[in-house]
Amino acid sequence: MSDNLESFRAEIAEWIAANLPADLKGIPHDEDAICWGGRNWVFKSDAQRDWLERCHGRGLTCPRWPTEYGGGGLSRAQEKVLRDEMVKAGAPSPLESFGIWMLGPALLHFGTDEQKATHLPDITAGKIRWCQGYSEPGAGSDLANVQTRAEDKGDHWLVNGQKIWTSYADKADKIFALVRTDRDAPKHLGISFMLIDMNTPGVTTKPIQLISGASPFCETFFDDVVVPKEGAIVGTQNRGWDVAKYLLTHEREMIGGGGGGLTAGSSLAEMIGTRDALVSEDPIFRAEAMQLEVDAMAFGLTMERYKDMAESGQGVGDASAMLKYYGTELNKRRHEIIMSARGLDALDWDDGAAAPWLRTKANSIEGGTSEVMLDIISKRVLELPSK
Amino acid sequence: MEKLVDTEDEAMLRDAARGFLDNFSPVSAFRKNRDEGRAFDPALWSEMGQMGWAGVLVGEGDGGSDMGHRAAGILCEEMGRTLTASPFISSAVIAATTLRAAGSDHLSSIATGETLYALAVDEGSKFAPSRTAMEARADGNAFRLTGAKAFVAEGSTANRLLVLARTSGSAGDEQGLTLFDIDASRAGIKQDSVETIDYRDFINLSFDNVEATGDDVVGDVDNGLAALAPGLRAGQAALAAELGGLSAGIAAITLGYLKERKQFGRHIGSFQVLQHRAAHLFAEIEVTTSAIAAAGRALDEGSENAALLSSLAKARATQTAKLAVMEGVQMHGGIGMTDEYDAGFFMKRARVGAEWLGDYGHHAAIVAAHRGL
Numbered sequence: 213m214s215d216n217l218e219s220f221r222a223e224i225a226e227w228i229a230a231n232l233p234a235d236l237k238g239i240p241h242d243e244d245a246i247c248w249g250g251r252n253w254v255f256k257s258d259a260q261r262d263w264l265e266r267c268h269g270r271g272l273t274c275p276r277w278p279t280e281y282g283g284g285g286l287s288r289a290q291e292k293v294l295r296d297e298m299v300k301a302g303a304p305s306p307l308e309s310f311g312i313w314m315l316g317p318a319l320l321h322f323g324t325d326e327q328k329a330t331h332l333p334d335i336t337a338g339k340i341r342w343c344q345g346y347s348e349p350g351a352g353s354d355l356a357n358v359q360t361r362a363e364d365k366g367d368h369w370l371v372n373g374q375k376i377w378t379s380y381a382d383k384a385d386k387i388f389a390l391v392r393t394d395r396d397a398p399k400h401l402g403i404s405f406m407l408i409d410m411n412t413p414g415v416t417t418k419p420i421q422l423i424s425g426a427s428p429f430c431e432t433f434f435d436d437v438v439v440p441k442e443g444a445i446v447g448t449q450n451r452g453w454d455v456a457k458y459l460l461t462h463e464r465e466m467i468g469g470g471g472g473g474l475t476a477g478s479s480l481a482e483m484i485g486t487r488d489a490l491v492s493e494d495p496i497f498r499a500e501a502m503q504l505e506v507d508a509m510a511f512g513l514t515m516e517r518y519k520d521m522a523e524s525g526q527g528v529g530d531a532s533a534m535l536k537y538y539g540t541e542l543n544k545r546r547h548e549i550i551m552s553a554r555g556l557d558a559l560d561w562d563d564g565a566a567a568p569w570l571r572t573k574a575n576s577i578e579g580g581t582s583e584v585m586l587d588i589i590s591k592r593v594l595e596l597p598s599k
Numbered sequence: 600m601e602k603l604v605d606t607e608d609e610a611m612l613r614d615a616a617r618g619f620l621d622n623f624s625p626v627s628a629f630r631k632n633r634d635e636g637r638a639f640d641p642a643l644w645s646e647m648g649q650m651g652w653a654g655v656l657v658g659e660g661d662g663g664s665d666m667g668h669r670a671a672g673i674l675c676e677e678m679g680r681t682l683t684a685s686p687f688i689s690s691a692v693i694a695a696t697t698l699r700a701a702g703s704d705h706l707s708s709i710a711t712g713e714t715l716y717a718l719a720v721d722e723g724s725k726f727a728p729s730r731t732a733m734e735a736r737a738d739g740n741a742f743r744l745t746g747a748k749a750f751v752a753e754g755s756t757a758n759r760l761l762v763l764a765r766t767s768g769s770a771g772d773e774q775g776l777t778l779f780d781i782d783a784s785r786a787g788i789k790q791d792s793v794e795t796i797d798y799r800d801f802i803n804l805s806f807d808n809v810e811a812t813g814d815d816v817v818g819d820v821d822n823g824l825a826a827l828a829p830g831l832r833a834g835q836a837a838l839a840a841e842l843g844g845l846s847a848g849i850a851a852i853t854l855g856y857l858k859e860r861k862q863f864g865r866h867i868g869s870f871q872v873l874q875h876r877a878a879h880l881f882a883e884i885e886v887t888t889s890a891i892a893a894a895g896r897a898l899d900e901g902s903e904n905a906a907l908l909s910s911l912a913k914a915r916a917t918q919t920a921k922l923a924v925m926e927g928v929q930m931h932g933g934i935g936m937t938d939e940y941d942a943g944f945f946m947k948r949a950r951v952g953a954e955w956l957g958d959y960g961h962h963a964a965i966v967a968a969h970r971g972l
């Protein structure tokens with residue numbers, strides 16, 4: 213490792229030590245502890261707000277984004293060091309959002325200077341919370357079949373239609389949505405990627421409860437929603453599919469990364485907790501757990517390798533489908549093992565293992581199902597014949 | 600062994616059960632129970648009593664219908680298909696079989712369904728009766744029970760309990776355990792409710808110096824595992840049948856969806872990858888169904904293979920149900936993840952069924968040992 217990186221490591225470790233509020237040190241990485249930001253965000257504690265503000269001040273909410281938008285301007289090597297040091301210090305992520313994971317990368321690639329200047333600083337500061345309006349009742353795996361339409365009314369678009377499975381739509385400030393702007397074109401060529409404020413009259417949401425008990429996703433309705441044209445469309449009108457796909461590769465890496473061995477905060481043993489000898493000596497448990505550790509570690513390295521490839525200019529492209537497929541199936545396996553290792557204890561909601569276990573079942577559905585990922589790999593990466 | 604197909608009587612029983620459950624206990628009834636915060640519907644249970652289900656394993660002399668274990672399995676398969684919640688396995692199978700083997704006189708009220716039994720064995724996070732630590736201290740002619748029982752099925756509704764406790768030796772010894780049949784309201788028993796993921800009635804119980812007399816002992820003192828063995832085997836076979844039915848239930852819902860949902864302008868059931876997985880699931884269910892039927896037959900015939908086959912059935916059914924619910928949710932896409940849809944209920948009950956009365960590892964080890972491994 214270069215001297216530069218070592219001095220960066222020392223500097224960042226010192227910064228974390230000086231700035232991480234004591235109350236946040238080592239808090240569990242569960243859903244409740246996440247800071248999502250946004251206009252209506254109520255901080256869980258002063259410490260959570262302080263940590264967000266301090267990290268944002270240092271560009272650490274989006275370490276790799278350009279500094280002009282509130283990012284850290286770090287190289288990938290520096291970002292790795294930062295992540296290591298954050299884990300070492302027991303520091304939670306200061307901010308998570310669909311803006312960071314999905315919209316930001318798409319804007320950096322396709323956005324105009326004006327769109328970047330308008331939206332990216334609000335994302336890095338945690339001021340605006342975005343949601344993703346892709347899926348519709350008739351457009352899930354067949355995403356290009358979206359029917360929500362935006363009619364050209366001169367100075368504005370008039371949007372009508374329905375989205376479904378919109379995660380956190382009821383809590384989000386804005387939505388990036390796929391809308392049909394040309395009904396006569398072939399289905400992939402009539403879609404635009406549109407930014408819409410959720411406060412606009414005519415936008416309503418209805419929460420849908422998940423099997424894990426929580427209610428984080430919604431139906432989202434658009435009834436005669438007026439969207440001023442200025443800056444509304446990202447990329448080229450009617451070519452929103454390109455933006456959508458680009459964004460999906462980021463989303464898929466992110467979801468797949470949830471199953472990462474090296475990147476995941478806690479080890480399997482930690483997640484299981486102290487167990488009865490009956491469990492630790494059960495050959496079936498041992499075989500499954502051992503295989504999981506082997507696969508998870510190698511998968512973590514694969515995530516690293518793909519990021520290294522991307523940085524050295526070798527496009528990852530459709531192979532991100534592999535990361536999404538593998539990582540999510542791995543994560544499902546992990547939680548099955550945790551459930552069975554915790555045995556009867558885990559059958560009590562209060563034990564806390566069941567809700568995350570049930571939630572992982574969505575990992576292989578959201579952001580494109582495992583079947584769709586395997587389809588992408590076989591058709592586009594392996595170029596298998598379709599007839 | 601009697602054939603592994605339903606006899607004429609059994610086929611009639613299955614049809615009748617299916618008709619009754621489709622009418623009075625479809626999955627929507629389970630949802631209603633869940634929403635109203637009750638583990639099962641007492642009116643439904645009383646109907647089951649009248650139809651002879653509660654007395655399925657009670658002799659006719661005690662007012663039972665005495666239809667046998669295979670019949671009990673058929674009822675469980677059908678109840679599993681619609682996620683019917685009832686104290687059937689705890690009371691009509693485990694308690695009835697245990698007490699009948701011991702010549703108890705509590706059988707007639709089990710047969711009517713008026714007396715509800717719960718089995719209080721587990722103490723740790725895994726099923727392991729010989730690890731029982733609860734103390735039953737001799738006190739003159741009586742015993743004093745002190746300790747805790749975890750995750751007792753039907754624990755909050757049962758009026759009687761079968762409790763396994765230690766009269767000698769220490770946790771891990773097969774000997775030195777004694778089975779007691781006591782009233783659930785006896786002084787010193789405290790209930791601690793559990794919010795179970797399948798919304799059924801499970802509870803933790805603590806015992807503080809609870810009195811049991813010599814009359815309360817089932818079988819012999821210090822030989823409780825032997826007294827419990829017939830009931831456990833029967834319970835495991837019945838639970839396997841429930842899980843088999845559950846697998847068939849979610850598979851049927853999933854097949855229906857594959858034929859109905861369209862993407863890319865086609866039924867998703869026309870995609871070969873889903874066809875093959877549905878076909879694979881069918882194969883797994885068929886293989887498990889045989890083990891379930893054989894376990895029921897072996898129990899009815901008093902075969903020396905009954906324990907092996909009950910474990911085989913429970914091991915198979917646990918894995919098949921896991922596959923069926925995972926495929927069920929996955930093949931539905933987003934809607935399968937919603938509480939509004941039923942698939943999640945099947946997934947949660949399958950997880951509870953996987954643990955209760957011994958998990959896959961427990962039963963697979965028994966099968967392997969029988970096979971000389």
Ligand SMILES: Cc1cc2nc3c(=O)[nH]c(=O)nc-3n(C[C@H](O)[C@H](O)[C@H](O)COP(=O)(O)OP(=O)(O)OC[C@H]3O[C@@H](n4cnc5c(N)ncnc54)[C@H](O)[C@@H]3O)c2cc1C
Pocket residue numbers: 343344345346347348349351352353354376377378379380429574577578579580581582583584587860861862863867870872873929930931932933934936
């Ligand atoms: C928890 C959760 C959060 C979500 N959040 C969002 C969000 O924020 N925004 C958003 O826009 N969407 C979101 N989604 C929606 C998600 O992207 C869709 O559910 C997903 O793309 C699948 O679409 P579908 O639900 O319509 O299933 P369908 O497409 O109907 O799929 C049903 C089944 O058919 C299979 N199938 C479909 N086509 C094929 C094929 N060609 N070959 C083989 N099998 C096939 C699927 O793999 C699946 O198993 C979320 C979903 C979940 C579960």
